[in-house]
Amino acid sequence: MWKSIGWRATLIAVLTAASIVLVLPSMTDILPSAWMEKSPKIHLGLDLQGGVFLRLAVEIDKAIENTNMRYADDARAILREKGIPVLAMAKDGISGFSLTLPPGEFADRALRTLKEEAGTIDYTLGPVTSSGAAIRGGMTENEVKAIRANAVSQAVETIRNRIDQFGVREPQIVAEGEDRIVVQLPGVKDQQRAIELIGKTALLEFKLVDEGASVEEALKGNLPDDDQLLYEKNVDPQNGRVNRRPIVVKKRAVLTGESIKTARVNFQSQRGGAYVGISFDNRGAQIFDRVTAENVKRRLAIVLDDTVYSAPVIQERISGGEAQITGSFTPEEASDLAIVLRAGSLPAPVKIIQNVSVGPSLGRDSIQKGIRAAMIGAALVVGFMLFYYRFAGVIADVALIFNILYLLAGMSLLEATLTLPGIAGIILAIGMAVDSNVLIFERIREELRSKKTVRASIDAGYDKAFWTVVDSHVTTLITAMILFQFGTGPIKGFAVTLSMGVAINLFTALVCTKVVFDYLNARRPMQALSI
Amino acid sequence: MFEIIKNTSIDFMQLKKYAFFFSGAVVAFGLFAVFQIFSGRANLGIDLAGGTSLQVRFEQQVQMDQVRKVVTAGGFPEASLQSVPEENIYIIKVSAKGEEEKMVGEKVVGLLRQGFPSNPQTVESIAEIGPAIGKKLRTDALFALAVSATAIILYLAWRFEFKFGVAAALATFHDVIMLVAIFYLLGREMDLLFITALLTIGGYSLTDTVVVFDRIRENIRLRKRNTFSETINLSVNEVLSRTVITSLTTFMACMALLLFGGIVLKDFSLALALGIIIGTYSSVFVASPIVAIWRGEKMVQVKR
Numbered sequence: 001m002w003k004s005i006g007w008r009a010t011l012i013a014v015l016t017a018a019s020i021v022l023v024l025p026s027m028t029d030i031l032p033s034a035w036m037e038k039s040p041k042i043h044l045g046l047d048l049q050g051g052v053f054l055r056l057a058v059e060i061d062k063a064i065e066n067t068n069m070r071y072a073d074d075a076r077a078i079l080r081e082k083g084i085p086v087l088a089m090a091k092d093g094i095s096g097f098s099l100t101l102p103p104g105e106f107a108d109r110a111l112r113t114l115k116e117e118a119g120t121i122d123y124t125l126g127p128v129t130s131s132g133a134a135i136r137g138g139m140t141e142n143e144v145k146a147i148r149a150n151a152v153s154q155a156v157e158t159i160r161n162r163i164d165q166f167g168v169r170e171p172q173i174v175a176e177g178e179d180r181i182v183v184q185l186p187g188v189k190d191q192q193r194a195i196e197l198i199g200k201t202a203l204l205e206f207k208l209v210d211e212g213a214s215v216e217e218a219l220k221g222n223l224p225d226d227d228q229l230l231y232e233k234n235v236d237p238q239n240g241r242v243n244r245r246p247i248v249v250k251k252r253a254v255l256t257g258e259s260i261k262t263a264r265v266n267f268q269s270q271r272g273g274a275y276v277g278i279s280f281d282n283r284g285a286q287i288f289d290r291v292t293a294e295n296v297k298r299r300l301a302i303v304l305d306d307t308v309y310s311a312p313v314i315q316e317r318i319s320g321g322e323a324q325i326t327g328s329f330t331p332e333e334a335s336d337l338a339i340v341l342r343a344g345s346l347p348a349p350v351k352i353i354q355n356v357s358v359g360p361s362l363g364r365d366s367i368q369k370g371i372r373a374a375m376i377g378a379a380l381v382v383g384f385m386l387f388y389y390r391f392a393g394v395i396a397d398v399a400l401i402f403n404i405l406y407l408l409a410g411m412s413l414l415e416a417t418l419t420l421p422g423i424a425g426i427i428l429a430i431g432m433a434v435d436s437n438v439l440i441f442e443r444i445r446e447e448l449r450s451k452k453t454v455r456a457s458i459d460a461g462y463d464k465a466f467w468t469v470v471d472s473h474v475t476t477l478i479t480a481m482i483l484f485q486f487g488t489g490p491i492k493g494f495a496v497t498l499s500m501g502v503a504i505n506l507f508t509a510l511v512c513t514k515v516v517f518d519y520l521n522a523r524r525p526m527q528a529l530s531i
Numbered sequence: 532m533f534e535i536i537k538n539t540s541i542d543f544m545q546l547k548k549y550a551f552f553f554s555g556a557v558v559a560f561g562l563f564a565v566f567q568i569f570s571g572r573a574n575l576g577i578d579l580a581g582g583t584s585l586q587v588r589f590e591q592q593v594q595m596d597q598v599r600k601v602v603t604a605g606g607f608p609e610a611s612l613q614s615v616p617e618e619n620i621y622i623i624k625v626s627a628k629g630e631e632e633k634m635v636g637e638k639v640v641g642l643l644r645q646g647f648p649s650n651p652q653t654v655e656s657i658a659e660i661g662p663a664i665g666k667k668l669r670t671d672a673l674f675a676l677a678v679s680a681t682a683i684i685l686y687l688a689w690r691f692e693f694k695f696g697v698a699a700a701l702a703t704f705h706d707v708i709m710l711v712a713i714f715y716l717l718g719r720e721m722d723l724l725f726i727t728a729l730l731t732i733g734g735y736s737l738t739d740t741v742v743v744f745d746r747i748r749e750n751i752r753l754r755k756r757n758t759f760s761e762t763i764n765l766s767v768n769e770v771l772s773r774t775v776i777t778s779l780t781t782f783m784a785c786m787a788l789l790l791f792g793g794i795v796l797k798d799f800s801l802a803l804a805l806g807i808i809i810g811t812y813s814s815v816f817v818a819s820p821i822v823a824i825w826r827g828e829k830m831v832q833v834k835r
Contacts, residue, residue, distance in 0.1 A: 047795075055664060057663075191657075192637065353661035353663055354660050354661060354664045355657060355658070356656075356657070356658045356659075357654075357656060358655070359655045361588075366795065369793035370792060370793070372791050373788045373790075373791040373792040373793075373796075376787040376790075377785075377786075377787030378784075380783040380784070380787060381780050381783055384779070384780060384783065388535075389533075390533075420795055420796065421724060421796070421799070423792075424792065424799060427784050427787065427788050427792075428785065428788075428803065431780050431782070431783060431785065432735070432738075432781050432784075435738065435780060438773055439742065442773040468741060468742055468745045471690055471741040471745070472738035472739075472741045474686060475683055475686065476731075476738070478679060478682045478683060478686060479731060479733055482675050482678050482679040482682065482730065483675065483727060483731075486671045486672070486674060486678075487675075487723075487727065488578075488668065491723060491727050498731070
């Protein structure tokens with residue numbers, strides 16, 4: 001008997017000591033730093049520490065379409081350079097386009113030229129009629145597949161770069177399924193700004209302004225084929241009003257954000273406004289040099305996501321590979337713009353399909369209320385057990401405290417995430433924890449009534465209630481595990497605390513309490529039991 | 532020895548017809564509520580229906596109808612408002628109608644900032660759920676309910692004989708449906724946390740049922756009574772105190788959560804607390820009588 005008691009008591013002592021070592025770092029920060037750093041900790045969910053949860057849908061079809069339209073524009077430009085007129089250009093599905101040529105001997109020459117100069121596209125010649133000929137261009141299946149496969153991982157990479165530069169501790173950015181991305185930013189304070197930073201496509205383009213085109217005509221819808229109508233956004237610094245001015249630019253970008261080597265925020269000393277200075281890579285610098293040389297005294301529009309930020313006049317050839325993006329920026333806006341330019345553009349636009357943001361104050365409030373509810377709940381349960389089962393109740397209460405301690409230790413060990421529903425799970429587990437002891441104690445009372453000795457009653461009570469306790473726990477465990485499988489973040493937290501609490505309860509209620517009774521009986525057989 | 536319930540000898544089997552009538556009526560209404568939910572005529576949370584929910588704390592006191600006026604004038608007459616007056620907190624919800632995207636958090640915040648310029652607000656939380664995600668969460672929730680029901684029946688069928696398993700499963704179904712009926716009747720919001728409460732109650736209400744069934748099985752083996760009804764009556768009376776006390780301790784914990792846990796968990800803990808009461812009732816008045824009716828009065832041994 002003693003041997004068995006000693007063995008069980010040692011196990012409990014070791015578990016308890018280990019639990020205290022595991023739990024302390026999550027509770028206080030006055031411990032030696034080596035202990036604090038090495039020990040696994042309970043993480044707080046976004047609902048408790050505040051933060052942003054975003055689910056984004058990457059519009060991959062848009063990425064394919066954009067690439068496709070670029071190819072179409074290129075093809076037309078190539079043909080025009082060779083003196084082959086193109087009457088019309090149209091989209092054909094998301095990964096194909098068609099060019100209409102005038103009648104005559106153009107068709108064969110055009111096809112040959114395109115095949116030579118634009119290798120990655122499949123070109124086929126449609127029927128040649130008296131009214132003209134059509135050439136169909138289509139992206140290869142492999143290229144479409146590659147875009148599909150890479151769009152999400154590229155977007156994840158880009159968003160990670162942006163977030164890293166924005167400065168968030170322990171961000172989580174993962175792809176989900178075929179076209180989704182989940183972003184979690186714990187503890188981020190300026191939430192709206194972070195969301196905007198992530199959602200921006202940030203496609204930067206330099207486009208020449210078409211000085212010959214009339215803005216009035218363009219507003220009516222009469223636009224030359226290779227022009228487009230954009231708006232220049234201006235914020236009045238006095239009253240914060242946004243002005244939008246139409247401007248006609250060439251569709252074809254002379255340079256894009258891909259050529260940017262680095263970008264940083266600068267301040268104009270006299271006006272105090274912020275602007276973003278960019279420097280191009282070698283190839284970009286060469287192109288910029290040529291374009292500025294060819295277009296002195298004309299305007300160059302700086303376009304981000306189809307909005308013109310500024311359209312300065314090129315005063316002289318710019319050879320250093322340096323440029324400035326001015327506009328009416330606040331310092332934060334300029335800093336965010338520099339971040340997205342450094343991190344690069346997203347391969348496709350993203351749409352926010354789920355946004356859960358919790359402010360830090362609500363998180364703190366939730367923790368306080370959760371802890372208070374847990375304390376009160378535990379006090380009620382502990383008080384009731386003392387009142388109803390007297391001495392046996394004391395044993396059950398001590399077991400309950402061990403139960404909570406082991407639960408917190410288990411969560412630390414697994415580095416589990418504690419959420420607000422998770423706190424509810426702990427409170428519920430406290431209520432359920434004493435159930436096992438109630439079942440056992442009621443059984444012992446029954447045995448005592450049938451005039452058995454105290455010791456025999458205790459043994460019979462534990463023995464006969466065992467399967468009832470197990471059965472009643474298993475069903476709760478089953479549902480908790482299913483919740484864990486299907487639940488979203490906060491609810492997963494509930495499933496974790498509830499299932500661990502209930503599972504640990506089997507040990508504390510059946511083993512921990514029994515060893516106390518066994519010890520008391522082994523010392524001197526009990527004559528009476530306060531239960 | 533302190534006892535709340537001393538040796539009782541209530542004739543539960545005599546009461547079963549009243550219980551069946553009551554439960555039958557509530558379950559019928561619950562099924563109607565389920566039908567209403569699926570036809571989109573229930574108060575579904577935005578995490579299941581899609582939409583926007585935001586919690587705003589005003590610095591000074593503000594009247595509900597003032598907030599309503601500002602939100603309505605801003606183009607959201609269908610928004611639902613909920614308030615915690617003593618903390619000047621408002622929860623504003625705009626659900627998505629149909630497939631329409633309703634990511635309007637920033638817009639509503641802007642309306643409040645303009646509408647109450649002299650009463651600064653802190654946005655404590657924003658949740659925006661697109662219809663696609665709402666749909667996914669909805670199917671996930673239904674799937675979870677189906678899987679857990681199946682798993683519980685399989686476990687019970689393995690641990691008890693088939694008829695006990697089915698009776699326990701029916702009682703669990705009864706508990707869950709009754710909870711839906713009450714929430715529908717009260718017009719309370721049904722969200723993911725409510726589904727979580729349903730699943731939890733589904734698991735927990737079996738605790739009491741298992742306690743009663745274990746005792747019935749034991750008493751059949753010991754042949755303490757001659758008929759099955761009498762055996763059930765004896766068993767239920769014998770374990771009545773522990774059935775009530777186990778529920779009571781868990782109920783106390785839920786009440787602490789309901790009263791002190793804050794607004795986010797309020798409906799969740801209400802569902803749990805109600806579910807515990809319903810689960811206790813059903814293990815006595817629903818599960819056992821079903822077994823009695825199905826098995827007849829023969830005292831056949833129950834397999835273990």
